[in-house]
Amino acid sequence: MASSTTTTKTTKEEKPVQSKPRTLADMSESIDQATFEQILEMDDEDEHEFSQGIVYGFFEQAETTFDKMEKALEEKKLGELSSLGHFLKGSSATIGLTKVKDACEKIQHYGAGKDESGTNDEPDEEVSLEKIEKTLATAKKDYKEVETFFRRDYYHDDETPSSPEEPKKDAKA
Amino acid sequence: MVLNGRLSALSLDDQRRSDEPTKPEIQPETPPRPSSPSLSRIYRYTPIPTLVLDASMTVVEVSNSHTALTGKPRDSLLHARISDVGPECIPAPNIPILYGALRAATSTRETQVVEHILVDGRIAHNLRVTPIYEESTLLYIVLEADKLTAEVINSQHAYLNETYKILVDTVRDYAIFMLDPHGHIATWNAGAGVLKGYKAEEIIGKHFSILYSPEDRASGKPHRALAVCLREGRIEDEGWRYRRDGSRFWANVLITPIYQFGQHVGFVKVTRDLTERKEAEARMITAFEESSRLKTDFLANISHEIRTPMNGMQIAMTMLADTGLSPEQIEHATIIQDSMSLLLQIVNDVLDYSKLSSGSFSLHADMLDVREVVGAVVRNCRSSLKDGVELTTVIGRDFPVRLRGDPLRYRQVLQNLVGNAVKFTEKGSIRVSISCATDENDPDSSVVRTEVADTGIGVPDSAINTLFTPFTRFANSTTRKYQGTGLGLSICKSLAELMEGTVGFAPNPNGHGSIFWFTAKMGGRSAATPTKLPSAPATPVPTELATEMRAIAPRKHVLLVEDNIVNHTVMLKLLHTLGFQRVDGAWNGAEAVRMIKQKPLSYDVVLMDVSMPIMDGITATGQIRDMGLVMPIIAITGNALKGDAETYIAKGMNDCIGKPVHRDQLLNVLWRWIGT
Numbered sequence: 001m002a003s004s005t006t007t008t009k010t011t012k013e014e015k016p017v018q019s020k021p022r023t024l025a026d027m028s029e030s031i032d033q034a035t036f037e038q039i040l041e042m043d044d045e046d047e048h049e050f051s052q053g054i055v056y057g058f059f060e061q062a063e064t065t066f067d068k069m070e071k072a073l074e075e076k077k078l079g080e081l082s083s084l085g086h087f088l089k090g091s092s093a094t095i096g097l098t099k100v101k102d103a104c105e106k107i108q109h110y111g112a113g114k115d116e117s118g119t120n121d122e123p124d125e126e127v128s129l130e131k132i133e134k135t136l137a138t139a140k141k142d143y144k145e146v147e148t149f150f151r152r153d154y155y156h157d158d159e160t161p162s163s164p165e166e167p168k169k170d171a172k173a
Numbered sequence: 174m175v176l177n178g179r180l181s182a183l184s185l186d187d188q189r190r191s192d193e194p195t196k197p198e199i200q201p202e203t204p205p206r207p208s209s210p211s212l213s214r215i216y217r218y219t220p221i222p223t224l225v226l227d228a229s230m231t232v233v234e235v236s237n238s239h240t241a242l243t244g245k246p247r248d249s250l251l252h253a254r255i256s257d258v259g260p261e262c263i264p265a266p267n268i269p270i271l272y273g274a275l276r277a278a279t280s281t282r283e284t285q286v287v288e289h290i291l292v293d294g295r296i297a298h299n300l301r302v303t304p305i306y307e308e309s310t311l312l313y314i315v316l317e318a319d320k321l322t323a324e325v326i327n328s329q330h331a332y333l334n335e336t337y338k339i340l341v342d343t344v345r346d347y348a349i350f351m352l353d354p355h356g357h358i359a360t361w362n363a364g365a366g367v368l369k370g371y372k373a374e375e376i377i378g379k380h381f382s383i384l385y386s387p388e389d390r391a392s393g394k395p396h397r398a399l400a401v402c403l404r405e406g407r408i409e410d411e412g413w414r415y416r417r418d419g420s421r422f423w424a425n426v427l428i429t430p431i432y433q434f435g436q437h438v439g440f441v442k443v444t445r446d447l448t449e450r451k452e453a454e455a456r457m458i459t460a461f462e463e464s465s466r467l468k469t470d471f472l473a474n475i476s477h478e479i480r481t482p483m484n485g486m487q488i489a490m491t492m493l494a495d496t497g498l499s500p501e502q503i504e505h506a507t508i509i510q511d512s513m514s515l516l517l518q519i520v521n522d523v524l525d526y527s528k529l530s531s532g533s534f535s536l537h538a539d540m541l542d543v544r545e546v547v548g549a550v551v552r553n554c555r556s557s558l559k560d561g562v563e564l565t566t567v568i569g570r571d572f573p574v575r576l577r578g579d580p581l582r583y584r585q586v587l588q589n590l591v592g593n594a595v596k597f598t599e600k601g602s603i604r605v606s607i608s609c610a611t612d613e614n615d616p617d618s619s620v621v622r623t624e625v626a627d628t629g630i631g632v633p634d635s636a637i638n639t640l641f642t643p644f645t646r647f648a649n650s651t652t653r654k655y656q657g658t659g660l661g662l663s664i665c666k667s668l669a670e671l672m673e674g675t676v677g678f679a680p681n682p683n684g685h686g687s688i689f690w691f692t693a694k695m696g697g698r699s700a701a702t703p704t705k706l707p708s709a710p711a712t713p714v715p716t717e718l719a720t721e722m723r724a725i726a727p728r729k730h731v732l733l734v735e736d737n738i739v740n741h742t743v744m745l746k747l748l749h750t751l752g753f754q755r756v757d758g759a760w761n762g763a764e765a766v767r768m769i770k771q772k773p774l775s776y777d778v779v780l781m782d783v784s785m786p787i788m789d790g791i792t793a794t795g796q797i798r799d800m801g802l803v804m805p806i807i808a809i810t811g812n813a814l815k816g817d818a819e820t821y822i823a824k825g826m827n828d829c830i831g832k833p834v835h836r837d838q839l840l841n842v843l844w845r846w847i848g849t
Contacts, residue, residue, distance in 0.1 A: 035833045042746045050746060058739045086784050090811045091739035093832040105811075 021153040030146050035096030052155050058091055059150075062100070062143055069107070069136055078125060081132055082111025097146055103139035107132050222318040224263065228311040230255045230275070242318065264290050264318055265300055270436045278304040279311060288433070290318075348444040352428075354437055356381050356399055368446055370417035381442065384414050386421070402428045402440060414444065423448045465530075473527035476520045483520065487513050495728050522660040525585075526643060529667035536671055541580040541695070543607060543621060544568055545829075548822035549845070550587045551605060554595045556803050562598050564591075567606035568819075576609075576619060577696025582672060586665045587623060590689045593661060594627035601628025601686065612694060620674070621693050628686040632678060640678055641666040662689075669693060719751070722844055726752030729777040729847055733758050734765040734793065735809065736785040740832070744780065744809070747836055751843070761785045762793030769797055776804055778847050783810040783821065791824045798825040805846035809834060 024033065039051045065088045072080040085107030092101040109118040110128045116135075122128050216225050216234045222242040225234035231254055235247045243262045250258060255275075256268070265271035270287055278285045287300040298318045305313040341349045341362045348365035350358055358381050361373035369376075369384060376383075382395035389395065389412070402408040407429045414424040425445040431438050490513065494506045528534045551566055558564055587605075594603045604626045612618040632640060643663040662676070669676045674692035681688050731753050735741040741758060748756050757776075759765035762785055769776060779797070781790040794806050808821040808829040818829040828842050 032833070035835070038747075038833075038836055039743060041836075042743070042750060054739060054742055057742065061737075061739055083784065086811060087737060090782075090784075090832055091737045093811055094737075094740045094743050094834070096833060 022149055024154070027146065027149055030097065030099045030142060030149075032096035032098050035094070039095060048155060055095060055150050055155070058095055058097075059147055061091055062088060062147075066136070066140055066143070069132075073129065073133060073136065076125070076129055078111045078113065078128055078132075080111070082108050085109075085111055097143075099142040100139055100146065103135050103142060106135045107139065110135065216315070219317075222264075222320075224250070224255075224258075224316040226255055226314040226316065228313075230314075232258065233313070239318070242320075263300065263316060264298055266290050266436070270433065271300075273436070274300070274302045275314065278302045278314060282306055346445070348442075350442055351431070352381050352399075352440040352442060354439055356395060356440075359439060365444070368416075368422070368444060369414075375417075384444075386413055386415060398426075398428060399440065403430055403437065406430070411447065422446045423451045469527045469530050472523055476524035476527065479520050480517070480524065483513065483517050487517070491725075492728070522664060525664050526660045526667075529664060529671070530643075534667070534671060536579040536582055538577055538696070539580055540575050541578045541583060542575055543572065543583070543609075544574070544819055546580055546584045546587065547605060547607060547623075548819060549828060550584060550591055552822060552827045553588070554591045557592075557595050558603075559595075559599055561600050562595070563602040564595070565602065565604050567604060569608060572607065572609050573619065576621065578621075578693060579672065582668050583621075583693060586668050586672075586676075586691055586693075587625075589661045589665050590623075590625040590691070593689070594625050594629060594687075598627045598629035598686070603627045603629075615694075617696070619695050621695050622690060623693075624688060624690040626681055626686065626688040628681060628684065631680060631685045631687050637678065641676060665689075665691060718844055719840060721848065722840055723752035725848065727754050729753060730755045730775050731757070732765060732768060732776045732779045734760075734762065734779065734785070734790065735782040736760050737782070740782070740809075744834065747834065747839060748780075750836065751840055762788030762790055762796075765793050766796045769802065770800070773800060773802055778804060778843065779806040780809055781806050781826065783808055791821065791826075794821075794825045807842055807846065 024031065024036065039054055040048075043050045065084055069081060069084050072084065085104045089101050089104035089108060092104060105118075106116045109116055110122070110132045112118070113122055113125070113128060114120065115122050116131075122131075213234075216223050216236055219236050220238050221236070222239035223234070223236040224232055224239060227233045231252060232250050233252075235250045237247075239245075239250075240247050243264065245262045250262070255263075255271075260267050260271055263271060265274075265287060274285045274287050277283075282304055284304075285302040287302070290298045290300055298320055301315075301317045301319055303315040303317070304311060305315065344362060344364045345367055346364055347362075348368040349362045350365045351360040353359050358376050358379055361371070361376055365376075366372060380395075382390050385395050398408055398410060407427065410426045410428075412424065412426075413421045414426070415421050423446070425447050427443045429441045431441055487510070490506060490510050494503065494510070498506060525534070547566055547568065551564060555564060591603070591605060604624075606624045606626070607621065609619050609621050612620050641662050643660055666676045669691040672693035672695075674694055676689070676691040679688045679690075680686070731748060733741065733744055733748065733756055735744055735758070741760070745756060745758060757768060759768055762781075764787075765779070765781065766788070769779075781794060783790040790808060790810075797804075797806065805827040806825065808818075808826045809832065810817060810821070810829060811832040821829050827846060830838060830842055
């Protein structure tokens with residue numbers, strides 16, 4: 001179903017990164033197929049209304065959360081970072097965004113003063129903050145990858161391609 | 174006085190003994206009474222080989238016939254002490270037997286006979302020992318060798334006096350015969366002839382092992398039997414024995430050793446044919462098994478037939494309860510529902526029992542999280558716990574997260590034992606402890622031991638032996654306070670045995686109460702990542718379950734508590750696809766508590782996120798439980814850490830699902846808690 005729709009639309013050729021639209025299967029490292037397919041099954045017939053709503057809702061949530069994380073990082077609020085990590089972990093897991101979920105989980109653990117798996121204590125707050133900073137960058141990168149995939153290759157959303165991303169990137173940098 | 178008299182008699186005796194022997198020695202040829210010289214020649218010329226001893230056991234006369242028999246010259250024997258004469262020259266079998274006979278003769282003053290003395294390997298003589306007393310004084314002992322005729326030997330007169338011979342000979346239902354000390358057949362009665370098919374002349378002299386099977390002979394069983402018989406004084410045995418024509422019969426054999434004057438001389442063997450009795454026994458056992466099977470089949474059929482309409486009633490009752498009944502009607506409906514559940518439980522027990530006893534019960538190998546099962550069972554039983562009874566669980570931290578076993582059967586046994594403990598414990602505590610050890614015989618498997626200790630009414634000594642016997646209930650005799658079929662423990666026993674384990678009982682060492690335990694063999698530690706909750710569905714859920722769920726879901730009221738809009742939306746949609754139509758949403762714990770307070774009995778199940786702002790899921794669960802509400806609360810968590818599920822369950826939640834929530838998994842868990 002996914003591949004048949006992608007082949008028909010190849011209008012966005014001007015995008016320099018990738019000329020050929022990727023399929024869900026290409027993204028298996030970042031997206032858990034079974035989990036996302038479950039979301040797709042909730043769609044009525046061939047309309048992607050529900051799943052797209054969920055995914056786009058997640059984008060909004062992720063971007064706000066990343067902003068909050070940056071802010072908490074500046075203010076060195078580890079506890080806040082941990083719960084933000086947990087919050088985004090939940091929704092990214094629900095959609096099946098494996099890499100983002102894993103990164104968020106690490107942030108949750110670091111924020112709670114633990115190591116990345118949450119088993120051992122990490123007493124040094126500075127070390128934790130440093131690790132969160134790195135992990136947050138990875139999380140955003142991983143997020144960007146799946147966002148681009150969904151917007152451009154999966155839902156072929158022509159109207160909201162780069163405009164909301166660019167300014168945000170600038171703001172953070 | 175008596176002592177003195179005796180002493181004097183003895184000394185007198187001794188004197189005479191010491192005096193007398195000198196007389197014949199001095200005058201051996203002189204008869205003691207010159208007035209009747211002819212009498213002394215009786216023993217000299219008697220045709221019966223004879224030795225005459227005086228009181229000091231010295232030979233004083235030897236008959237010519239004795240010399241002829243033994244070939245020993247008269248002079249070599251005269252004046253010799255009897256102990257210096259070789260037993261073969263007397264003739265006697267050996268010194269102990271001879272001495273035994275002499276001792277018996279002098280103490281009883283009666284003639285003694287040593288029978289069947291073998292000369293040249295044949296039974297040839299009886300030795301007659303006759304003491305001659307004058308008043309209380311021993312004068313002589315006459316030893317006569319009665320030669321046995323061939324006829325006497327062959328007709329076994331040597332062994333038996335006439336009465337016994339007739340008795341034994343007329344017994345036709347028993348084989349009664351004698352063996353010599355080496356096991357050769359020495360006598361043969363009519364019964365033996367009938368039973369074994371051999372005639373006396375054919376069998377006498379043969380070794381009795383001829384009557385055994387070749388296998389028994391090869392394993393040395395006949396010789397072992399004789400050895401045991403000598404040691405124990407007798408031996409009884411049952412087994413196949415063989416007739417002359419090679420056919421066999423089931424025999425009861427009794428062998429007893431025979432002693433004469435302290436010397437072992439042979440064996441008596443009595444054999445009965447038990448073939449018919451054995452066949453009758455076999456027929457009875459077959460008949461019993463058949464009737465038992467019919468009973469089991471009947472139970473299975475009837476239980477199954479009862480269950481079907483009961484299910485219909487139960488569904489109808491549930492629907493009826495949802496039609497806006499008055500409080501009084503609701504109360505009656507509840508009673509009907511409770512009674513129906515109990516009845517269904519009993520019918521299921523009977524069905525399980527009949528399946529188990531007919532052997533048509535099988536295990537389904539699956540992955541099983543013992544902690545999860547224990548948590549669920551404990552939660553399930555908590556509602557029936559009496560006030561003030563504490564229910565605790567002990568599982569080692571190193572207990573494997575996943576094992577290969579049958580979760581349903583394991584749960585059934587545990588549920589039964591915990592259920593019993595809850596039922597019979599009025600005060601005190603119930604402790605469920607589970608441990609796991611590698612199977613000694615199979616390093617790839619583990620043995621899970623589960624123990625339920627309570628401080629309840631305990632088990633009276635008289636009931637211990639029948640605890641695991643079907644249909645017995647020790648509570649029967651005392652009171653009808655506790656209900657049940659008496660099948661529970663016997664089902665547990667069969668199920669544990671099905672899982673290659675055992676069940677057992679011990680009184681609680683800490684005062685009154687019981688400890689019931691069972692073991693189950695389970696597949697080794699699985700490779701599943703230990704940090705992951707049992708979220709991935711192990712087997713695809715049959716569409717049946719989805720259909721069944723869709724049938725009951727519209728009547729169920731669900732409260733979904735989730736703060737994350739993405740998850741909230743997906744869960745809501747997921748619930749709708751499962752057929753739920755009445756789903757309320759709350760965005761944090763406080764909101765959930767508020768909604769439940771407004772309509773406390775409305776929700777059939779609560780799906781509760783754990784980490785939420787304002788009030789988390791655990792606090793909310795605590796508050797809901799504090800209201801006295803027992804509806805299932807299922808944790809939905811992104812925390813996939815080991816032990817989290819136990820924590821949630823300990824805090825009052827019933828079950829736990831990890832994120833991302835999969836449809837089949839949600840279906841399974843919901844069915845577990847709100848399915849019929």
